[in-house]
Amino acid sequence: MTEKQRNFIQRIIDEDNISGKFDQRVHTRFPPEPNGHLHIGHAKAICLNFNIAGEYGGKCNLRFDDTNPVAEEEEYVNAIQDDVAWLGYDWEDRLCFASDYFEQMHALAIQLVEQGDSFVCDLTSDEIRATKGTLTEPGKNSPYRKRSVADNLDLFARMTAGEFSNGERTLRAKIDMAHPNLNMRDPVMYRIIHASHHRTSDKWCVYPTYDWAHGLEDSIEGVTHSLCSIEFEDHRPLYDWYLEKLGVYHPQQIEFARLNLDFTVMSKRKLKQLVDEEHVTGWDDPRMPTISGMRRRGYTAAAIRKFMAEVGVAKRDNVMELAKLEYHLRQDLNKHAERRMAVLHPLKVVITNYSAEATETLTAVNNPEDAAAGVREISFGRELYIEQNDFMEDPPKKFFRLAPGREVRLRYAYFITCEKVLKDDQGNPVELHCTYDPETKGGNAPDGRKVKATLHWVHTQGAVQAKVHLYDRLFAVPDPDSTDNFLEAMNPLSLDILSGCMLERSLADVPAGTTVQFERLGYFCADSDTTNDSPVFNRTVPLRDSWARIGKK
RNA sequence: UGGGGUGUCGUCUAACGGUAGGACACCGGGUUUUGGUCCCGGCAGUCGGGGUUCGACUCCCUGCGCCCCAGCCA
Numbered sequence: 328m329t330e331k332q333r334n335f336i337q338r339i340i341d342e343d344n345i346s347g348k349f350d351q352r353v354h355t356r357f358p359p360e361p362n363g364h365l366h367i368g369h370a371k372a373i374c375l376n377f378n379i380a381g382e383y384g385g386k387c388n389l390r391f392d393d394t395n396p397v398a399e400e401e402e403y404v405n406a407i408q409d410d411v412a413w414l415g416y417d418w419e420d421r422l423c424f425a426s427d428y429f430e431q432m433h434a435l436a437i438q439l440v441e442q443g444d445s446f447v448c449d450l451t452s453d454e455i456r457a458t459k460g461t462l463t464e465p466g467k468n469s470p471y472r473k474r475s476v477a478d479n480l481d482l483f484a485r486m487t488a489g490e491f492s493n494g495e496r497t498l499r500a501k502i503d504m505a506h507p508n509l510n511m512r513d514p515v516m517y518r519i520i521h522a523s524h525h526r527t528s529d530k531w532c533v534y535p536t537y538d539w540a541h542g543l544e545d546s547i548e549g550v551t552h553s554l555c556s557i558e559f560e561d562h563r564p565l566y567d568w569y570l571e572k573l574g575v576y577h578p579q580q581i582e583f584a585r586l587n588l589d590f591t592v593m594s595k596r597k598l599k600q601l602v603d604e605e606h607v608t609g610w611d612d613p614r615m616p617t618i619s620g621m622r623r624r625g626y627t628a629a630a631i632r633k634f635m636a637e638v639g640v641a642k643r644d645n646v647m648e649l650a651k652l653e654y655h656l657r658q659d660l661n662k663h664a665e666r667r668m669a670v671l672h673p674l675k676v677v678i679t680n681y682s683a684e685a686t687e688t689l690t691a692v693n694n695p696e697d698a699a700a701g702v703r704e705i706s707f708g709r710e711l712y713i714e715q716n717d718f719m720e721d722p723p724k725k726f727f728r729l730a731p732g733r734e735v736r737l738r739y740a741y742f743i744t745c746e747k748v749l750k751d752d753q754g755n756p757v758e759l760h761c762t763y764d765p766e767t768k769g770g771n772a773p774d775g776r777k778v779k780a781t782l783h784w785v786h787t788q789g790a791v792q793a794k795v796h797l798y799d800r801l802f803a804v805p806d807p808d809s810t811d812n813f814l815e816a817m818n819p820l821s822l823d824i825l826s827g828c829m830l831e832r833s834l835a836d837v838p839a840g841t842t843v844q845f846e847r848l849g850y851f852c853a854d855s856d857t858t859n860d861s862p863v864f865n866r867t868v869p870l871r872d873s874w875a876r877i878g879k880k
Numbered sequence: 881u882g883g884g885g886u887g888u889c890g891u892c893u894a895a896c897g898g899u900a901g902g903a904c905a906c907c908g909g910g911u912u913u914u915g916g917u918c919c920c921g922g923c924a925g926u927c928g929g930g931g932u933u934c935g936a937c938u939c940c941c942u943g944c945g946c947c948c949c950a951g952c953c954a
Contacts, residue, residue, distance in 0.1 A: 332894060332902095360954055395953065452952055459950055463882050466950090497952055507883045509950050518952035537954050558948050561884055582885085584947095589891085595954095637903065639893050641886095644947055648891050651904045661917060696917070727915070736913060770913045781913050847914045874915045 334640040336375075336581055340383065340552060343579070349551040353385030356423070356550050357411070358392045358541070361403035361525070363595040364610040364617045365410045367631070367652075371586040374635040376554055377416040388548055389418035393426050394540045396524035404525070406610070410618035415628045425535075425544050426526045432535050432543050433487070435573055436498060436516060440479045444572050445516060446472055447482040448499045455497075458504070459512055465505035466512045472501060486519055489532045493519050498533075502568065510565045514538055542566040545578040553578045556585040557642060586638060587646040590800040591616045592807050606817065607801070613854075613865050614801040614821050624798065625842045625852025625867030630659040649800065653868050660842060660850045660867070665693045665700055668738065668783040669830045669845040669864075671795055673712035675758045675787070678743060681709045686788060689769070691739045703833055707740050710787040712829045714847075717782045718756060720748055725877055727779035729759070736781040738846065742767040783846045791830040793862040796854065797823040834862065842867060 333341065344351050355376040359365065365373075380387035389411055393399050411418070439445040448471045450458065460466030474482075486496055498517040506512055516539040521532045535543075545553045553566075560582045570577040587593060592601075593616060601607045601615070610617050613624035621631070634655040638647060668691075686708040694700035713729070722730040729735050734744040740763075747760035766773050770781070799821050807816040834843070836859050842852040849869035857863045 334893095338896095358954095362954080392954070398953075455952075456950075461882085461950060465882095494952065499952095509883080512950085515952050520952085534952090536952070541954085557885070559954090561949050563884095584886090637892080641893075643886050645892060648904065651892070654904060657916090666914080692913095695912095695914085725915095738913060778913090780915080783914075844914085844916085847916070849916095870914075870916050872915070877915085 335642070336379065336552070336554065336583065336640055337382075339579075339581060340379070343551070344383075348579075352549075352551050353380055353383035354387070354549055354551045355380045355385065355554060356388040356390045356545065356548060358390045358544070359407050360392045360395070360398070361400060361407060362395070362398040363403060363599055364406050364619055366593055366595075366598060366618065367588060367616045367621065368586045368593045370414060370618060370631055371635050371638065372554070372556070373411055373414055373416060374632055375583070375640060378636075379552070379554070385551070386421065387416070387418065388421040388423050388550070390423035390544060390548065391425065392537070392541065392544070393424055393524070393526065394535050394537065396520060396522040396534065399525055401525045406619065410622075413618065413622060413628055414631065421548075423544075423548060424526060425540055426524060428540075428544060428547050429527060429531055429535070431547060432540060433533075435543060435575075436535075436539070437480065437483065439500070439516075439569075439572060440483060440498070441476060442572065443476060443501070445479070445498055445500050446474050447479050447486065448472070448497050448513075448515075449495070450497075452494055455515070459509065460504065462509070468504050469499070469513065472513070483517075486517070487531075487533050489521070491519055493521055495519060500539075500565075500569070502565075508561060508564055510538065510562050511568070514565060538562055538565050539569060542570050542578070542580075543575075545580075546570060546576045549576065550578045553580045555580060555582055557582045582642065583640050584642050584645055586635075587644075588616060588649055588652070589646050589805040590649050590802050590807075592802070592813055594808075597813060600814075601801075604814075606814065613796065613798050616801075623852075623855060624865055625660075625850060626656055627659050627663075627842075630656040633659065646806070656868050657850070657871070660844065662696050663694075664842050664844045664850055666691070666695070666846050667831055667834055667843045668705065668785055669793075669795075669828060669834065669848065669851070670712040670714050670783065670785045671797075671825055671828045671845075671848065672715040673785075673827065673829050674715045674718060674756060676711045676713050676743070676784070677758065677760050678709050678711070678763045679746065679760050680762045683709050685709070686786070689739050705739065705831055705833070706786045706789055707737075708786050708788050711737070711784045712787060712790065713737075713759075713782050713784045715756075717780075718745070718759060720756060725874075728782065729780070734764075734778050736767070736770050736778045737784045738781050739770055740768075740784070741765070741770070742772060742778060783848075785829045785831050787829075789832040791832060791835045791862060792826075793828045793830050793834070793864060795825040795828045795851065796863065796865045797825060798866055799823075828864075830862065835859070837862070844870075 357376045377387045448469045458467040497515045499513045502511045504512045517533045563580050611619035611623045688704045718729045743761040743763045749758040802816050803818040804816045807813045810816040837853045839853050839855045839857045850867040851864040854863040
């Protein structure tokens with residue numbers, strides 16, 4: 328039953344396949360503009376388009392909608408390809424660029440001029456706006472609307488040849504200045520931009536607008552279902568108008584609601600501002616909702632895809648909870664990430680009845696969820712580090728961990744009992760003296776006695792010192808977009824840089840990009856800045872922490 | 881205000897005239913050498929008002945809310 332649940336797009340395609348509208352073909356495309364990096368919202372469109380094509384045995388193109396040279400850069404073209412590939416999708420030989428069709432589009436524009444369906448307009452940008460009308464009042468015809476076909480052809484040729492300066496003239500469709508849909512009030516098809524394009528260089532100085540170009544791109548590529556976000560619904564009549572007037576192959580545009588996430592912003596403009604004004608370290612800052620940022624943070628493509636599968640596809644506005652994304656992340660990492668021990672805020676422990684000379688090797692399980700991950704050896708000795716917050720001198724009722732006189736288990740090692748607390752001038756514990764029970768090696772007491780807590784720890788000898796970046800949500804409020812200035816809604820605690828963290832020996836040389844679980848703490852990913860001398864780990868996501876929740880109550 | 885779209889648990893999303901279901905979140909319990917995972921249970925919804933119908937989330941009328949559009953951005 329659940330498998331039969333089809334979203335509205337699948338239903339439309341099912342019907343088209345029954346009617347034979349597209350000869351049972353399914354061909355989609357993901358059409359980013361290379362003017363920024365992809366974010367988690369784009370991932371929804373990517374998954375949707377590629378998955379739909381996959382389900383129906385169809386194809387999905389990766390197409391760069393590069394119609395505006397002033398905003399676009401090759402760096403983005405490359406970054407976008409990396410991101411789509413990392414998400415696990417393959418466009419095979421269908422890497423497309425709108426700019427590859429500029430010649431064809433230009434010829435089709437001339438066809439429209441010849442048909443009397445478009446004209447060269449000398450109005451300035453301001454004048455066009457002034458004659459556009461308003462939401463409630465119709466616009467006025469351009470005085471140039473009645474130009475002869477011959478004049479239009481001549482002028483358009485001269486525009487193309489570079490005789491005019493930026494904004495001096497446009498080519499406009501001749502539709503209806505009184506149309507209730509503003510997009511139909513003689514929209515601009517070509518504008519003059521004397522700028523070098525990242526692919527066509529200085530070949531063109533007239534560039535097609537989105538509305539004119541997009542349907543043509545879809546048509547040229549033989550796309551069947553052109554999936555886009557909901558704000559283009561108003562543009563569909565224009566999409567259809569162009570293709571009908573031209574009499575060319577006509578794909579079906581279908582609009583769906585884009586993804587929103589709480590505690591973040593998703594507009595490219597705002598993300599770019601965060602980067603440009605250095606509120607973050609770059610597009611791939613692990614706090615960014617960009618694909619590259621999430622990748623650096625340690626998110627997995629599998630988790631993102633699973634999340635998208637569950638998000639669903641509909642037309643109503645939606646804001647997904649970050650919690651749901653994190654659920655799928657933990658779900659995936661729990662299954663696949665190996666466990667390691669690391670102490671972020673070290674507190675020294677001396678086992679007073681353990682020999683000062685001796686060390687021993689213990690066996691630890693790499694992943695309790697995956698026997699195939701095997702085991703590893705860890706070193707144990709007289710001096711260890713445990714987590715500062717695993718000890719309380721005067722513990723509240725529900726605190727199970729170490730306290731004076733209390734016995735706990737050191738994971739995979741021994742039971743220890745806290746005998747003495749050494750403190751600094753301010754009264755903070757700086758060192759604990761404990762005793763261990765040699766009978767409890769491995770973590771079980773032969774007499775069957777139980778402890779209420781198991782702590783992670785690291786042997787001081789051979790411990791690897793590391794830097795750890797603790798990330799939290801970039802914004803302090805669920806909907807930063809609704810604030811007057813979204814920058815003021817930023818979370819000042821979104822990054823906590825810890826140094827002097829102590830890692831178990833086996834973490835010494837892990838390559839960047841490796842994600843492990845630091846037991847009892849969370850999932851951590853070796854950052855791209857990591858080196859063998861100085862490892863840097865990013866906290867991808869903490870483990871669920873019911874103790875912390877008790878604390879909040 | 882003209883046009884377009886959209887209203888189902890806190891958040892997403894199903895049900896397409898026939899018992900309003902699932903996931904996350906939240907709450908409670910069990911297992912546990914991670915206060916993790918896993919398992920069990922609970923909480924909670926059809927925007928309002930009319931109508932059609934044996935029966936309405938679904939169809940009709942009406943009201944209300946929210947989103948998008950007045951770039952030579954996409």
